[in-house]
Amino acid sequence: ASFRWQMNEDAMATEKLSQGIRLGLATVKGLSFASQAAVIGIPTLQAIACGCLGTQRPIMTLVDAKRSLLYYGLFSDSGGRIKRLEPDQLLTVPQALKKIKGQMVITGDGIALYRQEIMRKAPQAVLLDKDCWYPRGHAMIRIALERIREKKIKKNYAPVYLYPKE
Numbered sequence: 001a002s003f004r005w006q007m008n009e010d011a012m013a014t015e016k017l018s019q020g021i022r023l024g025l026a027t028v029k030g031l032s033f034a035s036q037a038a039v040i041g042i043p044t045l046q047a048i049a050c051g052c053l054g055t056q057r058p059i060m061t062l063v064d065a066k067r068s069l070l071y072y073g074l075f076s077d078s079g080g081r082i083k084r085l086e087p088d089q090l091l092t093v094p095q096a097l098k099k100i101k102g103q104m105v106i107t108g109d110g111i112a113l114y115r116q117e118i119m120r121k122a123p124q125a126v127l128l129d130k131d132c133w134y135p136r137g138h139a140m141i142r143i144a145l146e147r148i149r150e151k152k153i154k155k156n157y158a159p160v161y162l163y164p165k166e
Contacts, residue, residue, distance in 0.1 A: 038153040039153075040144045040147050040148065040152075040153055041160075042135075042140045042143050042144060042147075043073075043088060043160070044063070044071075044135055045061040045063065045071060045072075045073030045075075045088050045108075046061075046073065046075065046082055046084065046143060047135035047136070047139045047140050047143060048061045048063070048073075048107055048108055048132075048133065048134065048135050048139075049061050049073060049075040049082050049107065050082045050135075050136075050139035050140075050142055050143060051107065051132050051135075051136050051139050052075075052077070052105050052107055052128070052132065053077050053080060053082065054077065055077055055105050055126075056077070057103050057104055057105045057126070058074060058075070058076055058085065058101070058104045058105070059074070059075040059076065059077070059082075059104070059105045059106075059107065060072070060073070060074055060075075060099065060100065060104050060105070060106045060107070060108075061073040061074075061075070061106075061107055061108045062096060062106060062107075062108040062109075062110030062111065062114070063108040063109055063110055063133075064108075064109050064110050064112075064113055065090055065162075065163065068092065068093055069090055069091065069092060069093075069163075070090070070091050070092075070093060070096045070108075070110045070114075071088065071089075071090060071108075071110075071162055072088065072089045072090070072091045072095075072096050072099065073086075073088045073089075074086045074099065081146060082143070088160070088162060089162065090162040090163055090164075093114060093117065096110070096114075097114075097117055097118070097121050100118060100121050100122045100125060101122070102122060102124060102125075103122075103124045103125065103126070104122065104125045104126070105125070105126045105128065106118060106125050106126065106127050106128065107127075107128040107132050107133055108133050109130070109133045109134070111127050111128070111130075111133065112130070112133075115127060
């Protein structure tokens, strides 16, 4: 029996939220180079927010970055598409809490760590359950298809590092 590997254009998360993402991206880039296939970068915070489509409220994504820091993203549902309202950022907990305004939808595993502080700051905010805290395959596919339609495909993709170099 013969083994045949075929590399198609592939979508994947791009932030260095873990060592695995960086290693995975290096693997995809190598396969992309060898096969001449493009890579479609999917921002993790955007992919998480994409699971909240259908809301009329702003969508805040808070992901634990360790050391009392949070990866922060702010988005809206723009006709069934996630629209970024601010650049993704690495914030302290107090900085992130200052960004919470009124009736937002908040998602991400930062909720597990700072639920009480968030609820004190914005009791009318909707905090999503842990089933919505991580990127889903369908969200990544949706964003990848949007990028293909918009021709936002790169031959050489680099990860986005929000954490400062040590």
